[in-house]
Amino acid sequence: MTVTDTAPAPAPQRPGRSAGRSAYAWLRRTDTGSSTFSVLVTAVLLVVLFGAGTVRYENFGYPQVALNLLVDNAHLIVLAVGMTFVILTGGIDLSSGAVVALSTVVAASLLEKGWAAPLVIALVLAIGTLLGWAMGAAVHHLQLQPFIVTLAGMFLARGLCFVISEPSIPIRDDLFTGLAQNVVELPGNTYLTYAVVIALVVVAVAAFVLHRTRFGRTVYAIGGNEQSAGLMGLAVGRTKVAVYAISGFCSALGGLLFSLYILSGWSLHAIGMELDAIAAVVIGGTLLTGGSGLVLGSLLGVLVLGTIQSLISFDGGLSSWWTKITIGLLLLVFVVVQRVTTRRRR
Amino acid sequence: MPETPTTPRARRMVDLSSPVVWAAAALLALLLFNAVVNPGFFAVRIQDGHLFGSPVDVLKNAAPTLLIAVGMTLVIATRGIDLSVGAVLAISGAVSFTIIDGSSDPSSPATAAIAIGTALAVGLVLGVWNGFLVSVVGIQPIIATLVLMTAGRGLAMLVTDGQIITAESPAFTWLGRGYVLGLPAQVVLTLLVLLVVAALTRRTALGTLIEAVGTNPEAARLAGVRSRSITWTVYVFVAFTAAVAGLMTNANVSAADANRAGLFIELDAILAVVIGGTSLAGGRYSLTGTVLGALILQALTTTTLTMGVPDEYVRLFKAVVIIAVFLLQAPRIRAALGRRRRGARGVTSPDVPPTDAAADDVRPLTPAQAANSPTTAMPDAAPSPTDQGVLR
Structure with missing residues (x-):
């Protein structure tokens, strides 16, 4: 509209008015539909939310409060990473919460029977991966909808939970309690749990796989347009199945981290956790139609959810259900903004 | 030929x-x-002019799911989905019971009428909201309704202040446990809605229009079908059925539990529709199939329970049967x-x-x-x- 549209980032001559102008110009030039931009928005939101908490509540600014966001949500981070893979291909995985519950129950019941912890961990991860692989195979080879397949997977996983054990089983294994109670000391009298370290490693590995491997590019290509990907000769079938297997693996790993967090196995653990994971992925800027998004965004999305939860618990006057309402509203804002920006891009 | x-x-x-x-x-x-x-399964006896027995139980327990599934069928026929029905159900129950609980004369018909009217109105508003997001803003149905699914239970808890609200009202007692001509009131109401929907969509062009929207919204619009209004209407309708189901289920136990009421009913309703053969890809639907689907789900539960299958195995059994049905389809x-x-x-x-x-x-x-x-x-x-x- 004005000259500033094309001017290459003009130096602010008259501060105040032209700062707004140049910000506008920058917005005009920037591709607001790009995933980098979405992640940036999420990062700004996280900083704003956390800043608001620091201003409002006097103890909110402690470094450990920020680190606790990671400590309390390590399992959700892993879950969201798996979900990101699936959503990037345009699918969805409703089974992850149930697989978390199944993992805690299997781990707790086997440990109670005296199995060796490493064996239990391996078995749990294998079960999750196998379940995910089976769902992926059903999605691809039987041409069933991901929504329905993973819904069935969710019922199956919860059903298995109840068969294994209905009451909650405490975990008393040395390795598990050791991992749960020992922490990584950080400077400034702060700490992180080992679960957080594992979760961050998962994020790093996922980012590497998505951006630096052929498999990762195929994932994005399938989300962009499955038919084109197939016509280009990419391994669509293998990748789709693998994506669900990855999500299953992440759900099982998330389940193990969750069992470290609460040291028990119960068939009613993690009800609705898949929704939190999906919400985190969406807030992190990944398009639900697939093809666009970053794992880093999902990590930030989880942290945003965690910040909302801490804000509400710090307030004390707000009841817990405000968490759900706020997350719903946030989800709404992000979905609408996504819709508007992608429409503009076309 | x-x-x-x-x-x-x-x-x-x-x-x-x-x-x-x-x-x-x-x-x-x-x-x-x-x-x-279990030869006793089909024994239906008449007591005080009401029918009792396992088949009647199946019908009655299937009623709320079936009611929502009927609305869900139309939504799915337009290539949509509504995940928020459980939350709408909880809100409807919470609103109506809060009104009865807070009134000076809980047992008067006027109070009941206000409670029911408000709950249904709230349901309609929520449906309008979902429909707006899907048809006007153009958000994917699964996500648009995920918003209300997440926030809805929070809203319901906001209404009840996190408490389980118990209240008695003759109208609600009838709705939950009453009988019409020997059949449970819930079954009769559900049948009524089913018949109205069947007549409206299969005896007029409405059903074909809905299918046209589901097959290709853009082509339907170009052919002169009001895609947007039709899509919007089906979301309002499914929320309405959810609100009615909310009145039923909460009246059945004379209590509104914002946390548990209608938990997973959206999944049951979707399952009923899919088992009945309506494809999630939209464009075709079968109300007969939905009725059968809802009955299968409930009969499965009742069967496992009357067979004396341990409670823990019921879920697994259901899951296996459901997977078998999906594979067949x-x-x-x-x-x-x-x-x-x-x-x-x-x-x-x-x-x-x-x-x-x-x-x-x-x-x-x-x-x-x-x-x-x-x-x-x-x-x-x-x-x-x-x-x-x-x-x-």
Whole structure:
């Protein structure tokens, strides 16, 4: 509209008015539909939310409060990473919460029977991966909808939970309690749990796989347009199945981290956790139609959810259900903004 | 050939590739199984002029799910989905019970009328909201309704202040545990809604319009169908059914629990629709199938419980049966089944009607050909609710 549209980032001559102008110009030039931009928005939101908490509540600014966001949500981070893979291909995985519950129950019941912890961990991860692989195979080879397949997977996983054990089983294994109670000391009298370290490693590995491997590019290509990907000769079938297997693996790993967090196995653990994971992925800027998004965004999305939860618990006057309402509203804002920006891009 | 009249009903009797037939067979098998294993299952007795017995239980317990599933069928037919029905159900129950609980005269009909009216109005508003997001803003249905699914339970808790609200009102007692002509009131209400929907969509063009929107919204709009209004309306309607179901389920226990009421009912409703053979890809729907689907789900639960299967195994059993039904409906598996049947008849070309078709099959023309050439059969196939099995 004005000259500033094309001017290459003009130096602010008259501060105040032209700062707004140049910000506008920058917005005009920037591709607001790009995933980098979405992640940036999420990062700004996280900083704003956390800043608001620091201003409002006097103890909110402690470094450990920020680190606790990671400590309390390590399992959700892993879950969201798996979900990101699936959503990037345009699918969805409703089974992850149930697989978390199944993992805690299997781990707790086997440990109670005296199995060796490493064996239990391996078995749990294998079960999750196998379940995910089976769902992926059903999605691809039987041409069933991901929504329905993973819904069935969710019922199956919860059903298995109840068969294994209905009451909650405490975990008393040395390795598990050791991992749960020992922490990584950080400077400034702060700490992180080992679960957080594992979760961050998962994020790093996922980012590497998505951006630096052929498999990762195929994932994005399938989300962009499955038919084109197939016509280009990419391994669509293998990748789709693998994506669900990855999500299953992440759900099982998330389940193990969750069992470290609460040291028990119960068939009613993690009800609705898949929704939190999906919400985190969406807030992190990944398009639900697939093809666009970053794992880093999902990590930030989880942290945003965690910040909302801490804000509400710090307030004390707000009841817990405000968490759900706020997350719903946030989800709404992000979905609408996504819709508007992608429409503009076309 | 063409002069032999075949109604959709006649075709349904024999069309083995129709999912409705499979659903009916599954329900029949379940009932037969019950008849053999537990002869008392079908014993219906009349007490105080009301019917009692396992079949009545199945009907009554299936009623809220079926009611929502009817609304869900229409939503799915437009290629949509509504995940928020459980939350709407909880909000409807919370609103109505809070009003009764807070009124000075809880048992008066006026209070009940206000409570019911407000709950239904709130349900409609929530439906308008979902419909707005989907049809006007253009958000994917699964996400648009996920917003309300997440926030809705929080809203319901906000209404009840996190408490479980108990209240007694004659109108609600009737709604939850009352009888009409010997049948539970819930069953009668659900049947009423079902009949109205069936009449409105199958005796007018509305059903075809909904299917047109589901097949291709843009093409439907260009052909003069008001895609946006139709999409919006089905979301309002499903929220309405959820609100009514909320009144029913909460009245049944005379309490509103914002946390637990209608938990997972959206999944049950979607399952009922899918088991009934309505594809999530939209464009075709079968109300008969939905009824069968809802009954199968409930009969499965009742069967496992009356068989004395340990409680822990009920969920696993249900999951396995559901997976089996899905696998049977998978396009590839059904295509394989269809191929075998066609192969046996030796039909090779869609242009040459099978000579012996009339002999071994009541259908003379369309379905057999449709099965042979899905691409050409699509436009001229009758919009029968059960045909989609052949076409997909």
